[in-house]
Amino acid sequence: MADYSWRLPTIVQELAATVQEPPSRYLLPEQNRPGGLLACVEMPEVIPTIDLRRLSANNDVQEAAKLRMALQSWGFFLITNHGVEASLMDAIISASREFFGQPLEHKQEYSNLIEGKQWQLEGYGNDPVKRKDKVLDWSDRVHLKVEPEDERNIARWPGHPETFRDLLHEYSLSCKKVKDAILRSLAKLLKLDEHSLINQFGDKASTYARFNYYPPCARPDLVLGIRPHCDVGVLTLLLMDKDVGGLQVLRDGTWYSVPPVRDQGLLVNIGASLEIMTNGVFRGPMHRVVTNSEKERISLAMFYAVDPEKDIEPMADLLGENQPARYMKVKGKDFVPGQYEYFSRREGVLDSLKI
Ligand SMILES: O=C(O)CCC(=O)C(=O)O
Numbered sequence: 001m002a003d004y005s006w007r008l009p010t011i012v013q014e015l016a017a018t019v020q021e022p023p024s025r026y027l028l029p030e031q032n033r034p035g036g037l038l039a040c041v042e043m044p045e046v047i048p049t050i051d052l053r054r055l056s057a058n059n060d061v062q063e064a065a066k067l068r069m070a071l072q073s074w075g076f077f078l079i080t081n082h083g084v085e086a087s088l089m090d091a092i093i094s095a096s097r098e099f100f101g102q103p104l105e106h107k108q109e110y111s112n113l114i115e116g117k118q119w120q121l122e123g124y125g126n127d128p129v130k131r132k133d134k135v136l137d138w139s140d141r142v143h144l145k146v147e148p149e150d151e152r153n154i155a156r157w158p159g160h161p162e163t164f165r166d167l168l169h170e171y172s173l174s175c176k177k178v179k180d181a182i183l184r185s186l187a188k189l190l191k192l193d194e195h196s197l198i199n200q201f202g203d204k205a206s207t208y209a210r211f212n213y214y215p216p217c218a219r220p221d222l223v224l225g226i227r228p229h230c231d232v233g234v235l236t237l238l239l240m241d242k243d244v245g246g247l248q249v250l251r252d253g254t255w256y257s258v259p260p261v262r263d264q265g266l267l268v269n270i271g272a273s274l275e276i277m278t279n280g281v282f283r284g285p286m287h288r289v290v291t292n293s294e295k296e297r298i299s300l301a302m303f304y305a306v307d308p309e310k311d312i313e314p315m316a317d318l319l320g321e322n323q324p325a326r327y328m329k330v331k332g333k334d335f336v337p338g339q340y341e342y343f344s345r346r347e348g349v350l351d352s353l354k355i
């Protein structure tokens with residue numbers, strides 16, 4: 001019988017503890033290596049930073065102008081004064097560090113493989129390997145549906161540390177307010193009714209939390225923690241490790257390193273769905289994550305996506321005789337991570353990455 005064991009995702013943390021050099025399945029083609037032709041540089045300016053309280057206050061022209069600049073230049077920005085308690089942000093990162101720090105058998109209770117074989121999206125682990133020559137990411141994760149609340153699969157939510165579930169619940173409530181405030185400001189920037197973007201989500205909009213764990217890698221120059229991609233949802237709120245950097249953003253063909261953010265900032269990323277809805281006025285940035293030779297890194301991404309049954313398409317209010325639709329309609333449920341290959345190819349960086 002043919003051996004399909006290569007299809008089963010490996011826990012990279014386990015691998016990192018046993019091998020000196022990353023195995024060949026993790027090695028990128030030369031031109032796509034972080035240390036290769038597409039080497040990265042530090043961001044030439046500080047991350048665009050928006051005070052969300054000021055932005056949300058009526059007609060703060062200065063903050064709105066900063067937001068416009070951030071969207072035109074990088075497609076992402078940092079928010080401060082967002083109302084998510086610093087202690088909650090620290091606690092949820094500590095809880096995830098504690099989760100990933102446990103012995104494998106404890107974490108496997110929340111595995112995304114049913115009986116060790118059948119893959120599902122939610123839980124602890126990695127993506128299934130669809131092709132033998134696919135280059136794998138040097139990271140593990142816990143991926144959980146958080147909203148709609150009645151669709152939570154609590155059995156997949158880590159029960160240890162004991163605080164994990166409550167923290168995630170509380171964190172998601174805080175982040176939801178932040179997401180709505182940002183969407184209102186983005187709508188105003190487009191000169192639309194302030195609820196128009198929120199209304200695009202439909203009744204059963206989904207929120208996913210993704211806890212990323214990047215083990216140290218002896219050869220950060222040869223692998224990536226996460227391959228280049230554009231988030232598929234409408235918006236992503238990213239809580240990054242305070243000490244260890246790794247996120248990089250592509251701009252005009254150059255990869256820029258985003259420095260770790262020390263003071264309670266949340267990074268906001270435009271997703272591909274919003275790019276479609278705004279007919280390309282806002283563009284989702286391509287990003288990737290590099291690894292660190294000595295330190296582990298943790299991040300938590302909250303992805304906000306439309307109701308799976310809803311269509312994602314350029315908003316009628318943004319179209320006109322001179323503004324034809326530049327994107328095709330796609331159903332929410334069909335716009336899954338595999339689809340972001342399209343956006344990746346847009347920049348031409350993935351052609352040889354064998355995804
Ligand atoms: O870890 C990071 O900084 C980014 C993670 C990311 O891009 C993602 O989860 O989609």
Ligand SMILES: [Fe+2]
Pocket residue numbers: 229230231287
């Ligand atoms: Fe991402």
